[in-house]
Amino acid sequence: MFASRLDLLLIFIPVAVALDVLKADALLVFGASALAIIPLAGLLGRATEHLTCHVGAGIGSLLNASLGNAAELIIALVALREGLHDVVKASLTGSIIGNVLLVLGASMIAGGMKYERQRFNQTAAGLGSSLLVLAAVGLIIPALFHFTAADRGVRIEHELSLLISVVLFVIYCLSLAFSLKTHRHVFAGGSHDAGDLGGRPWSYRLSLGVLTAVAILIGVMSEVLVGAIEPAAHQLGLTQVFVGVILVALVGNAAEHSSAVLMAMKNKMDLALGIAVGSSMQIALFVAPVLVFASYAIGGHPLDLIFTPFEVAAVTMSVLILGFVSMDGESHWMEGVMLLGVYAMLAVAFYFLPA
Amino acid sequence: MFASRLDLLLIFIPVAVALDVLKADALLVFGASALAIIPLAGLLGRATEHLTCHVGAGIGSLLNASLGNAAELIIALVALREGLHDVVKASLTGSIIGNVLLVLGASMIAGGMKYERQRFNQTAAGLGSSLLVLAAVGLIIPALFHFTAADRGVRIEHELSLLISVVLFVIYCLSLAFSLKTHRHVFAGGSHDAGDLGGRPWSYRLSLGVLTAVAILIGVMSEVLVGAIEPAAHQLGLTQVFVGVILVALVGNAAEHSSAVLMAMKNKMDLALGIAVGSSMQIALFVAPVLVFASYAIGGHPLDLIFTPFEVAAVTMSVLILGFVSMDGESHWMEGVMLLGVYAMLAVAFYFLPA
């Protein structure tokens, strides 16, 4: 129901294209393409899930896990090709903190309005938090290296980023083996229930077709969006980093946002947490390394993992507050307020940061 | 009983005034006014509690929560009016780490001497720890901004501090709604039992009168104390920051200290933890923002939230060790030793820090 309301935003696809062709105001182009991507990201998620039903649990879960953040990946790839490395890294940061703080915070408040306490599976939450600590370590190391050993030169820094990407990617693959294979039962119930959300009987070929079409549309819309970032940011008096951390990340996470909030309101806090923390974790351990690898394939200046001190601090603080909040296996509205409070303070700081 | 022993220190009120009028040695003036504030802070707490009985549970709890650190607030306001911003911030830092490390550490040791293990309510402890992590985030952001984007200028830094103060204050208000209203039962027992401590049947008007009189006396003594900080620090060969972090904070926290230790010795670890962590949390989320707002009302240079790297690190480390120590819902004397150990190491460092 909610999903179909979001689908009304699909009207912005032709609007964005028309505005872009007519060389309209960059702000309008940015807004329209952003609004168009929101339902596309949702559709992509649903198409993946339906495809999942046709290929068996094993490959299905794998597909689901890998395509879960396909929209973010496509946007970032387009920005990467345009050489906007700062925007790429800012959108990664924004996706990680957005999921942990904004999506989870809103879910805990929405759920906490109806239920005094909501319990969730501590093993799954603990694994997610620990993997995010690992991801934070993966961001801290290159940044600290950059600030204490900058004289080693850019080449060494790129090698370090590449090796850390390999470690993060290997750990991501092993975490899939863990959650989809050896310890599947611990996470049971999750992926099945998620299928409830807007489920309609699609055939296998239709799913595959929809998936491909939606991915192409997201790609096209991302081109329009990325092309409008610089002039739109300029017009709004915002830095590109702020646009990447807050606005682009909001667009990419909108689908997760609505699903997680819906799950929390149905008292399925496990699923809400799984969506928010799982998505953050996937951005850090899968999307970020894949972008680094892709930058070598694309050629030109390779992408490094040297985030700004503020980005590193934002991710580290988000991960720590998540650990404190999820430690007890319970949530209530005040925990949601705290997560949103940290998000608000970080957003204010990113707003004031110079370009 | 213990409270009345502390009351003997009230004799230092006239002593401090006399010494100040006679322009005696700054060290004597500092010592006498410090000793005079200790019983006054205790009296203020008891007067608030007795007033509480007359106004109904709702407003009573609110009063209790807001006036809990009134002594610290008054001292800081006096220092703020004198333009001693470094002393104000140092005393905030000192109150936060003093409560978490010194007061709680001493309570755990005192309680641990009599009881092998003491259990406490994990939900309440978890909320307090999480709110302190949030407060630490609120201190880290302006400091990091200052060190990475100092070129944005003082005006932007003040705006950032003000906005973060607003976020912290809103979260404080919401945490009151949480603990006094929607989830009151989780914290039940706490405020009622605390009334045992030195309870005498006072009438409503008497309570109100005592409250006002004590507040005025604290104000007067704070004037004397703050006026003596600089010459006394100079005489002792100490920096004003050390005096603020260690000595002034000790004076402001003495009442909490004795109550928390007493509670721990009665095996009411929940209350001891509530006093120590609650007081720290209140300093960070209520007193600090109120001082920032007050600095705008007073006029002159507004107060910012840019603490020194050492202050930020001290608060962050205290909060993290509190998280580790309170995680299991149990305490023993060794956990108290660890908290005191961290306090000792920080005190040594603040002692050696240059002005």
Next chain:
Amino acid sequence: MFASRLDLLLIFIPVAVALDVLKADALLVFGASALAIIPLAGLLGRATEHLTCHVGAGIGSLLNASLGNAAELIIALVALREGLHDVVKASLTGSIIGNVLLVLGASMIAGGMKYERQRFNQTAAGLGSSLLVLAAVGLIIPALFHFTAADRGVRIEHELSLLISVVLFVIYCLSLAFSLKTHRHVFAGGSHDAGDLGGRPWSYRLSLGVLTAVAILIGVMSEVLVGAIEPAAHQLGLTQVFVGVILVALVGNAAEHSSAVLMAMKNKMDLALGIAVGSSMQIALFVAPVLVFASYAIGGHPLDLIFTPFEVAAVTMSVLILGFVSMDGESHWMEGVMLLGVYAMLAVAFYFLPA
């Protein structure tokens, strides 16, 4: 059985001496002496345990605790006497992170291959983690002081390091009183069971003799090893810090490594955790302060506790990930993978760091 296989490496004692006397290639000397120390460290541990049986539980446990990292202590003392302060500090860092990440990570994987989940005593694990946070605080303070108040001069920094060493050492002694005396039963079973490992009936005098002989041999081998560090590092194109953090630490921890992995495979995760975390904690709270004290006894430039930013960050991150991973009182292979992942990322960074 496994212990006796390691004992075959004892053949490298005469080999190392011969190579050293013949002024052979530094790399061969380094390798041979490193291989010789591995079984000696194991022997020292077993000799200590057997001695323990003859002196009564109290002094025995004390002996065990103090001599547990005797090999590391001897190597570091030799390096200290040679004035290789950076190598000493690097080997301390390497021992702390090596035990927490490599030894514990390998144990969790080895145990997790056979058992789906392994439970451990949360009180003991929590105490170890908290003591390691304390140790991290003890490393952060001097480093932060060095970076923010370097103008205070070297003398003040040495005083600060000395005072922090005293605090850490006192806390170590109190933690022994806690675990061996007042709360012995919480840790019960541990030290007794550990005696299984390769236990043969030795007499008291023999134990004492073996202990002394082994300590002397480790001393001799350490001289050879330390003498070869610089030329060997040069030949391998490695920095002395990398050799200290990764290679020397590996040699010193090899005995703990094999015992912990064996215990984990026998599903005695409590013991594995106790060995790994206990050893890290002992390095930080006992070996490090003793080395600082010893540097004053030896004369010359005293040892300080100012570790490099990367070393401080490495220890802090290791301790935090340990907290997240041990929080739930359970382990599985994926937690082991995460610990090894952090170790791999840190090792890569130390490899690239300039001298």
